[in-house]
Each structure stands twice: as C-alpha cells, then as structure tokens.
Amino acid sequence: MPRPDLLLISNVPAPLRAALAERFTLHEGAPVPGIRAVVGGGMAKLDTALLEQLPDLEIVAIHGIGHDGIDTAALRARGIPLTLTPDVLTEDVADLAIALMLAVHRRIAANDALVRAGGWSAPLGRRASGRRIGIFGLGRIGHAIALRAAPFAGELLYTARSEKAVPWRFVPDIAALAETSDVLVLAAPGGSDTQNIVDAEILDRLGPDGVLVNIARGSLVDEDALVAALAEGRIAGAGLDVFAHEPQVPEALKAMNQVVLAPHQGSATEESRTEMRNLVLANLDAHFAGKPLLTPLG
Structure with missing residues (x-):
C-alpha cells in the first residue's frame, strides 16, 4: 500500500523527520499533487495561497503550540483539522x-x-x-x-x-x-x-x-x-x-x-521533544486509521 504524501512546511527535529519518513512520502518546498498531510513547527506559515495548492489536504499537525502563522479560518472552512502538542511542553x-x-x-x-x-x-x-x-x-x-x-x-x-x-x-x-x-x-x-x-x-x-x-x-x-x-x-x-x-x-x-x-529553547529538552514527537505521530496515525485525534485545536 503506498504511503501517504506529506509536506513539511518548516524544519522539524531530525528524530521526527526520521519517524515521518517511515510512515509517509516526504516532500519539501513547492507542493506536489496528492499531499494529504502537512507538518511544521510552531513558527510554520500556512496561508490561503499555500492551502489553495493543497486540494487533497486532510490534516495539519504542528510540532508545538504556536499556530499564529496558520490560517485556521481557511482550515475550518474546508473541514481540515489542526493538531498541536499542548501540555507536554x-x-x-x-x-x-x-x-x-x-x-x-x-x-x-x-x-x-x-x-x-x-x-x-x-x-x-x-x-x-x-x-x-x-x-x-x-x-x-x-x-x-x-x-x-x-x-x-x-x-x-x-x-x-x-x-x-x-x-x-x-x-x-x-x-x-x-x-x-x-x-x-x-x-x-x-x-x-x-x-x-x-x-x-x-x-x-x-x-x-x-x-x-x-x-x-x-x-x-x-x-x-x-x-x-x-x-x-x-x-x-x-x-x-x-x-x-x-x-x-x-x-x-x-x-x-x-x-x-536564548535561541527559542522553551521546549528544548529531551523529555519535551520526545513527547512532542510522539504526539505529532499519534495524531497522524489516528487520522489515517480513522480514529479520533488526540489534541485537535478546538
């Protein structure tokens, strides 16, 4: 069974990238047809123009809690869930x-x-x-x-x-x-x-x-x-x-x-980053298994 296509819209820690590569076909830069998931960090940008290039998008998973760069209204209008990693950091x-x-x-x-x-x-x-x-x-x-x-x-x-x-x-x-x-x-x-x-x-x-x-x-x-x-x-x-x-x-x-x-290190501990990575993956796994998301933005 082919792996779903996933677009990275910002740098993410190497362990998360490696784990995503085991589950998805990863893409960076310009979108390609068939992208079903987007992953980025808390400073990632996802505006209307980029969303219009992602007609098959099903889920956005943020490695962090910041989402001011994400067009949440456009996501809601299309019924696309946005997940964050609250509490663990x-x-x-x-x-x-x-x-x-x-x-x-x-x-x-x-x-x-x-x-x-x-x-x-x-x-x-x-x-x-x-x-x-x-x-x-x-x-x-x-x-x-x-x-x-x-x-x-x-x-x-x-x-x-x-x-x-x-x-x-x-x-x-x-x-x-x-x-x-x-x-x-x-x-x-x-x-x-x-x-x-x-x-x-x-x-x-x-x-x-x-x-x-x-x-x-x-x-x-x-x-x-x-x-x-x-x-x-x-x-x-x-x-x-x-x-x-x-x-x-x-x-x-x-x-x-x-x-x-400090270089934006609030969540930069081994413990937080491990838990954040696990939560990003758990949300993606739940979505593609047809199960409830763990931490969707309300």
Missing part, C-alpha cells in the same frame, strides 16, 4: 521563564562570561525574590509560570481575557499590569491581537527597575522600542527566548549585558 517552557528572570536579576550570563574571560570583580545584581511579578496570559504556560513564581514573589498579578479562579490578583489590561509589576512575563499567544502589544508606552510603565521576560512570541514586543528602552535605562533588563525576526537577533541586544538571550 508546558513545564519546560515555564522553567525557562523562571530561569530567564533569575538570570537577568543575578547577572548569570554576564558573570559567566566575566569569569571565563579571567575576571572576578562583577557589578552587583538585583534581588529576585520579593518582586511583584506580572504574567500576561494565564493559559497553560502562564499558569505553570505563576505556580513557580508564587512562592518567592512579593505579589503575583496576571492579565488574561477574563478573571480566573486563582489566588492571584487579576489586572484587566497590560498597561496596568506593567505599571504595577517589577517583572513582566509574556506568556500570551501571538497573532494580530497581540502584535507589538509591548511598545514604548508599556515599557515606560514597567519602569527603570523593571525586567521583561518573553517566552511567548517575538511578535508581542516592538523590538526597536525594547532596544531603545534598554539602551536608555528606561527598563533594567530583559530575558528573551523569542525574537521578532528569528533567527535574526538585533546586534544591539547581543551587546547588552543586562539582557539574557
């Missing part, structure tokens, strides 16, 4: 958010570079405990960040589409959240609703002692405004796992020792 992304926050306050990266270069005398860091920590977006990942931050936060605040049944203080919008927080952690989805939502005004509200942590999407932050705020001391520092034009990172950010940078 939540804990690791939340861990990284806390790690970035601590690394910025305690100058972990800068001090590491200093010692490796033969130095020893370092500027003072900042106390991380007792801070007012504001989380923008209290979905799965935001909630996991809050659980980790709550024991050492002076106060924990959050902004979401609606107030949740949680013990932390709800703040109705990001402007008020930034004004009230010492640390602003971004954990909201990308997309038009959040494009550049952290602009110069929000950064000024965060203030000269404030720290920005972004493990969500680079699109949430006006990157030029962030560079300016950091350079002018209008905020104290930033911990960034995501950027506006990945993998390009502004040279100005690279030169700032009050900034900690």
Whole structure:
C-alpha cells in the first residue's frame, strides 16, 4: 500500500523527520499533487495561497503550540483539522521563564562570561525574590509560570481575557499590569491581537527597575522600542527566548549585558521533544486509521 504524501512546511527535529519518513512520502518546498498531510513547527506559515495548492489536504499537525502563522479560518472552512502538542511542553517552557528572570536579576550570563574571560570583580545584581511579578496570559504556560513564581514573589498579578479562579490578583489590561509589576512575563499567544502589544508606552510603565521576560512570541514586543528602552535605562533588563525576526537577533541586544538571550529553547529538552514527537505521530496515525485525534485545536 503506498504511503501517504506529506509536506513539511518548516524544519522539524531530525528524530521526527526520521519517524515521518517511515510512515509517509516526504516532500519539501513547492507542493506536489496528492499531499494529504502537512507538518511544521510552531513558527510554520500556512496561508490561503499555500492551502489553495493543497486540494487533497486532510490534516495539519504542528510540532508545538504556536499556530499564529496558520490560517485556521481557511482550515475550518474546508473541514481540515489542526493538531498541536499542548501540555507536554508546558513545564519546560515555564522553567525557562523562571530561569530567564533569575538570570537577568543575578547577572548569570554576564558573570559567566566575566569569569571565563579571567575576571572576578562583577557589578552587583538585583534581588529576585520579593518582586511583584506580572504574567500576561494565564493559559497553560502562564499558569505553570505563576505556580513557580508564587512562592518567592512579593505579589503575583496576571492579565488574561477574563478573571480566573486563582489566588492571584487579576489586572484587566497590560498597561496596568506593567505599571504595577517589577517583572513582566509574556506568556500570551501571538497573532494580530497581540502584535507589538509591548511598545514604548508599556515599557515606560514597567519602569527603570523593571525586567521583561518573553517566552511567548517575538511578535508581542516592538523590538526597536525594547532596544531603545534598554539602551536608555528606561527598563533594567530583559530575558528573551523569542525574537521578532528569528533567527535574526538585533546586534544591539547581543551587546547588552543586562539582557539574557536564548535561541527559542522553551521546549528544548529531551523529555519535551520526545513527547512532542510522539504526539505529532499519534495524531497522524489516528487520522489515517480513522480514529479520533488526540489534541485537535478546538
């Protein structure tokens, strides 16, 4: 029996590629006739123009939770399911958010570079405990960040589409959240609703002692405004796992020792990537066996 044709629309980890190659005939680049499945990472793009070239498409499986590059309305109109890999990466992304926050306050990266270069005398860091920590977006990942931050936060605040049944203080919008927080952690989805939502005004509200942590999407932050705020001391520092034009990172950010940078590594642990791979494959296997999908987007 011939293997179904599958189109890769972005790079995926080598173990996932190998597993897909055992089940499907893989294609990359321009679509070919007969494509029945599409797989990509969380930054993958699948717009109307590409969908029109895939008349036989039956399922889209994303290796990640980001789907702001996917035309979900067009998929729904054609009855094509979209699957993600939620939950399995939540804990690791939340861990990284806390790690970035601590690394910025305690100058972990800068001090590491200093010692490796033969130095020893370092500027003072900042106390991380007792801070007012504001989380923008209290979905799965935001909630996991809050659980980790709550024991050492002076106060924990959050902004979401609606107030949740949680013990932390709800703040109705990001402007008020930034004004009230010492640390602003971004954990909201990308997309038009959040494009550049952290602009110069929000950064000024965060203030000269404030720290920005972004493990969500680079699109949430006006990157030029962030560079300016950091350079002018209008905020104290930033911990960034995501950027506006990945993998390009502004040279100005690279030169700032009050900034900690990571190459979009939120889910990059052996455990998460194994579970993500297994979930992508399980969704595809279920579809082609005529069984219910494990994690379709609702």
